[in-house]
Structure formats: structure tokens, C-alpha cells
Amino acid sequence: MTADGTGRALVTGASHGLGLDTARRLAAEGWSVTGAGRRPAAAVERPVPFDYRSADLSRPETCPEVAAAAGDGWDLVVHSAVYYADFHQRPRLGFADTEEMLRVNALAPYHLTLEILDRQPPERFCSVVVVNSEAMYHADRQSAPYAASKAALRLLTAGLAETCRERRAAVSTLFLGxxxxxxxxxxxxxxxxxxxxxxxxxxxxxxxxxxxxxxxxxxIDYASCFRTIRHLRDLGRLDGGSAGSLI
The missing domain is CATH 1.10.10 (Arc Repressor Mutant, subunit A)
Structure with missing residues (x-):
């Protein structure tokens, strides 16, 4: 990490929405940013002032590739990739869509973080911010698979926080409405x-x-989310374990 508090940052879900906005804001502050998203680079809205990599996080083999992109480790990781499968538009999701939702929303951030921690140089501190949703507390017949994926992410993040207490890393959850x-x-x-x-x-x-x-x-506007992500990053550096969660 540099003297101004920036360094190497990884943002998932960086092809659109909150992930793209976060990657842009980090790059504007001087971070060296790698953004991973499912869309091809040509389909990402310009400008893209960071290293964008098309990556399908629903595939298990993608996690090691993305984790290794920094070479010498990460200072900040923001997990904002999400898959909805347009559940509001369908009477019922099929097995494949439900499985992909669980892979992207819960399994990918969990296993990608473990890969990053395994490769992280011992002297380099890493703050990990996991974006989650309060939708995990509400479920109906349409939203239940999505809510379940977010509930699974919350539990897996708790396990990551326990892992980080043994290393120079911290994991925080940002719950969003x-x-x-x-x-x-x-x-x-x-x-x-x-x-x-x-x-x-x-x-x-x-x-x-x-x-x-x-x-x-x-x-909730993106600027407020970014300020909270920075706050959680700073809390993680002070705490050295799990920085808890904010809404």
C-alpha cells in the first residue's frame, strides 16, 4: 500500500452497476484496480479507467485465475458480483438458474477470498468487503432462491472472518437495501x-x-455505498480481523 493509503484493489461485478461505479471511484483515487465481470470488455459502459477482465465467476476454475491477477497480492477486495436470474419475471426458477445464483452470489466470493488469502504475501494486509443484501431476511415463492443465496453468503462470510483472524486480513459485510x-x-x-x-x-x-x-x-445512491466501503476498509485495517457489518 502506498503512502496515500491506496494500493492494489480487486472489484468483482465490475461490468455494470455498483461494481463498475466502485472500480471507477477507486481508480480516480489512485488505486491500481482490476475489475472482473461476466460481460465482455466491449459491452462495458465507458469510461473504464481500470484493468477490466471478463470472468465468469460461476465457473470454479475462474477463482484461481482472478486471485492471481495481482501477482504480489491485494490490499482491498470488494465482492459486488450478483446474479438475479430475473426471478421477479418468472413464476419459478429452474434448477440450473438456482444453482448459478448460489454459485455467483455465495460460493464465488467465498472461494475467491480463500484463494486470495492462500496467495497473499504474509506481510501484506488485505481488507475484504462483501456486499450483501437485506433481501436475505425476506422470501416469497419468487425471491426465495435469491434470498437463500444471500443468507448463504452471510454465513460463509462469517467463516471467512474467522479465517482472517489467523492472518493479516479482515472481512467486512456491507448490507444494502x-x-x-x-x-x-x-x-x-x-x-x-x-x-x-x-x-x-x-x-x-x-x-x-x-x-x-x-x-x-x-x-441508496452509489456515492454513499463507496463512502461506506472506504470506511469498512479502514475499520478492517484497525481491527485486524472482522470489521463487522453496516447497513
Whole structure:
């Protein structure tokens, strides 16, 4: 890590959404960033001011390849890759989609982190931030596979935190409510237009119904997520084990 607190960072899910935004912000702060995502490089929205690598994290053989990309280890790892399988649009997910959801959302960050820790130089401290979702606390017949993958991620992350207590590393969980992404915003806007209602009112009602455990009236913006990721990184360096979790 350099004198200004930056270093080598790995961000998964960096082809779009929160992962892409996080990778861009880290690069803007001076980090040497490698971003891994399923989409080909040509399909990633520009600009991409970091080393982007197309990688399918649902494949077990991908984890060693991504873990080794730094060569001499990582200072920060942010796991934000997620697979939804468009479960809201289907009456029931098939076995293959459910399995892929578990692979990407839970197994990939777990095994990738273990690979990174095994390759990490003993003198290099690594902070790992795992992005999770409060959706793990709510499940219906459509969302149950997704919620289960997030619950599995929470338990596997607890195991990683125990592993990190024996090494120069820390694992933190960032629990998120609904993000202010383009697709969710477009859906809410369409509902508002259909009902002839104010978009902010529709958003508040949606958040109250879909996230009963959160006191929240606005979608969560990417800038707030990034500030929390930096905070968790700093907590991990102080704690030296597990930095806990924040919402």
C-alpha cells in the first residue's frame, strides 16, 4: 500500500452497476484496480479507467485465475458480483438458474477470498468487503432462491472472518437495501406514469412495502455505498480481523 493509503484493489461485478461505479471511484483515487465481470470488455459502459477482465465467476476454475491477477497480492477486495436470474419475471426458477445464483452470489466470493488469502504475501494486509443484501431476511415463492443465496453468503462470510483472524486480513459485510440503479428507477418511473402519481411518492411506498425492516424513503445512491466501503476498509485495517457489518 502506498503512502496515500491506496494500493492494489480487486472489484468483482465490475461490468455494470455498483461494481463498475466502485472500480471507477477507486481508480480516480489512485488505486491500481482490476475489475472482473461476466460481460465482455466491449459491452462495458465507458469510461473504464481500470484493468477490466471478463470472468465468469460461476465457473470454479475462474477463482484461481482472478486471485492471481495481482501477482504480489491485494490490499482491498470488494465482492459486488450478483446474479438475479430475473426471478421477479418468472413464476419459478429452474434448477440450473438456482444453482448459478448460489454459485455467483455465495460460493464465488467465498472461494475467491480463500484463494486470495492462500496467495497473499504474509506481510501484506488485505481488507475484504462483501456486499450483501437485506433481501436475505425476506422470501416469497419468487425471491426465495435469491434470498437463500444471500443468507448463504452471510454465513460463509462469517467463516471467512474467522479465517482472517489467523492472518493479516479482515472481512467486512456491507448490507444494502435497494440501490438507485437505472433499472429500478425506470420501473418506478413507469409505475408513476401509469398511475399518474408523483415518482417520489411511488418510491416511498415501494420502499415501505418491500423493505419493512428499513427506515428508508430514498433509494441508496452509489456515492454513499463507496463512502461506506472506504470506511469498512479502514475499520478492517484497525481491527485486524472482522470489521463487522453496516447497513
Amino acid at each position: 435497494p440501490l438507485d440503479d437505472e433499472r429500478k428507477r425506470a420501473d418506478l418511473r413507469a409505475i408513476a406514469v401509469k398511475l399518474g402519481a408523483d415518482e417520489e411518492d411511488v418510491t416511498r411506498k415501494y420502499l415501505k412495502r418491500s423493505n419493512p425492516d428499513l427506515v428508508i424513503e430514498e433509494l
